[in-house]
Structure formats: C-alpha cells, structure tokens
Amino acid sequence: AQSVTQPDIHITVSEGASLELRCNYSYGATPYLFWYVQSPGQGLQLLLKYFSGDTLVQGIKGFEAEFKRSQSSFNLRKPSVHWSDAAEYFCAVGAIQGAQKLVFGQGTRLTINP
Amino acid sequence: DAGVIQSPRHEVTEMGQEVTLRCKPISGHNSLFWYRQTMMRGLELLIYFNNNVPIDDSGMPEDRFSAKMPNASFSTLKIQPSEPRDSAVYFCASLPSGSNQPQHFGDGTRLSIL
Numbered sequence: 001a002q003s004v005t006q007p008d009i010h011i012t013v014s015e016g017a018s019l020e021l022r023c024n025y026s027y028g029a030t031p032y033l034f035w036y037v038q039s040p041g042q043g044l045q046l047l048l049k050y051f052s053g054d055t056l057v058q059g060i061k062g063f064e065a066e067f068k069r070s071q072s073s074f075n076l077r078k079p080s081v082h083w084s085d086a087a088e089y090f091c092a093v094g095a096i097q098g099a100q101k102l103v104f105g106q107g108t109r110l111t112i113n114p
Numbered sequence: 115d116a117g118v119i120q121s122p123r124h125e126v127t128e129m130g131q132e133v134t135l136r137c138k139p140i141s142g143h144n145s146l147f148w149y150r151q152t153m154m155r156g157l158e159l160l161i162y163f164n165n166n167v168p169i170d171d172s173g174m175p176e177d178r179f180s181a182k183m184p185n186a187s188f189s190t191l192k193i194q195p196s197e198p199r200d201s202a203v204y205f206c207a208s209l210p211s212g213s214n215q216p217q218h219f220g221d222g223t224r225l226s227i228l
Binding site: 034036041042043044045046049051090100101102103104105106107 | 118145147156157159162170205207209214216217218219220221222224
C-alpha cells in the first residue's frame with residue numbers, strides 16, 4: 001500500500017528566504033507524485049505533478065520539486081518565498097494505473113515572517 | 115470552465131439529523147472522489163466513482179454514510195443519523211479520463227454537528 005510522510009508539521013521562514021518542504025513516499029512501483037497547496041477555507045490547488053521523465057518538475061507560483069527514486073523523496077522547493085505562500089502544503093502519491101486513490105501526507109503548514 | 119462545485123459551503127446541524135452534501139464535478143470528468151479532512155486523521159478518501167459507478171467505498175466509516183452518483187454531473191454524500199464526530203471538512207474531487215491527469219478539488223463543505 002502507498003504511504004506518504006511529511007516530516008515537518010510546521011515550518012516558518014522569512015519572506016525572501018528559500019524554502020524546502022520534505023516528502024517521502026512508500027510505494028512498490030513507480031509512483032505518480034503530487035504537491036497540492038491549501039489556503040484557509042479553500043480546496044486543494046495543484047502545484048505540480050510527476051508522472052515520468054525529467055525528475056525535476058516545474059510548477060505554478062515558482063515552485064519546483066525533484067523526484068529522487070533512491071531516496072523515495074519528492075521535496076518541494078522555492079528559491080524565494082512571498083507572504084502569499086503562507087498555506088498548508090500536501091504531498092500525495094497515486095497508483096501508477098491512473099491518478100486514483102491518492103494517499104496524502106499529513107501536510108506541512110508554512111508560516112512566512114515579514 | 116467552472117471547477118468542482120460543492121454545496122453547501124458550511125453546514126451546522128444537530129446530532130441525529132440527516133445531512134446531505136452535494137457535488138457537481140467538472141464537465142467531462144468521469145471519476146469523482148469524496149474525501150474527509152480532520153485535524154486528527156488528515157485527508158482520507160471515503161469513496162470514488164468511475165463513470166457513475168462506485169468503485170471503492172472501503173473508506174466510508176460506517177453504515178451511516180452513503181454516497182450516490184445518479185448521473186455524470188451530480189453526486190451526494192449523505193450522513194444519517196449525524197454525530198458530532200462527523201464534524202469535518204468534506205471535499206469532492208473529479209478527474210478526467212487518461213492516466214496522466216491530476217484530481218481537481220472543490221472548495222469543500224465545512225460540517226459541524228452539535
């Protein structure tokens with residue numbers, strides 16, 4: 001069965017600083033991997049996805065993530081955060097036969113200091 | 115194009131009452147998912163449909179919960195009778211056909227059972 005671990009429940013960074021959110025997954029085959037962002041009172045918005053090919057994927061809002069099979073990781077990065085990036089971030093893994101039955105991590109809450 | 119539409123956005127009711135949550139998926143999407151989000155358990159998949167047919171309801175917590183999809187543009191999640199522990203945010207998501215696609219989420223229904 002799939003599982004996802006986001007080790008950091010809460011991260012605080014200063015505006016303009018770089019960001020890395022960690023995600024480790026467990027799955028027996030090549031996974032589909034996703035990062036979603038959730039602002040308060042809102043649904044989940046897709047930031048980026050990995051299905052195959054280039055292991056460094058670019059997403060919206062200046063985010064990127066790198067798939068590292070050897071480390072079973074899919075960490076999210078941004079070189080310079082903005083106050084509007086404050087939100088909850090979820091990593092998810094899906095089965096290879098389509099993006100169905102997603103399993104989500106517990107989420108990382110990001111706080112931005114001015 | 116309109117996204118996934120959920121109603122109501124907020125629902126407050128007394129325990130023992132029947133609660134019905136509604137979802138309109140994105141037109142042309144053939145898979146629909148119901149999730150529940152709580153602080154303790156995070157995001158959990160309750161049930162999903164392909165082409166209006168329930169495929170996996172193993173996440174439905176108990177018989178008080180039921181879901182239907184009478185046609186391609188409408189689904190309901192019903193709780194009868196409701197209990198305070200059902201308080202959560204319920205999300206609906208839809209997915210187009212084809213394996214290389216992400217799920218699209220609605221803004222959720224925040225349910226409070228008093």
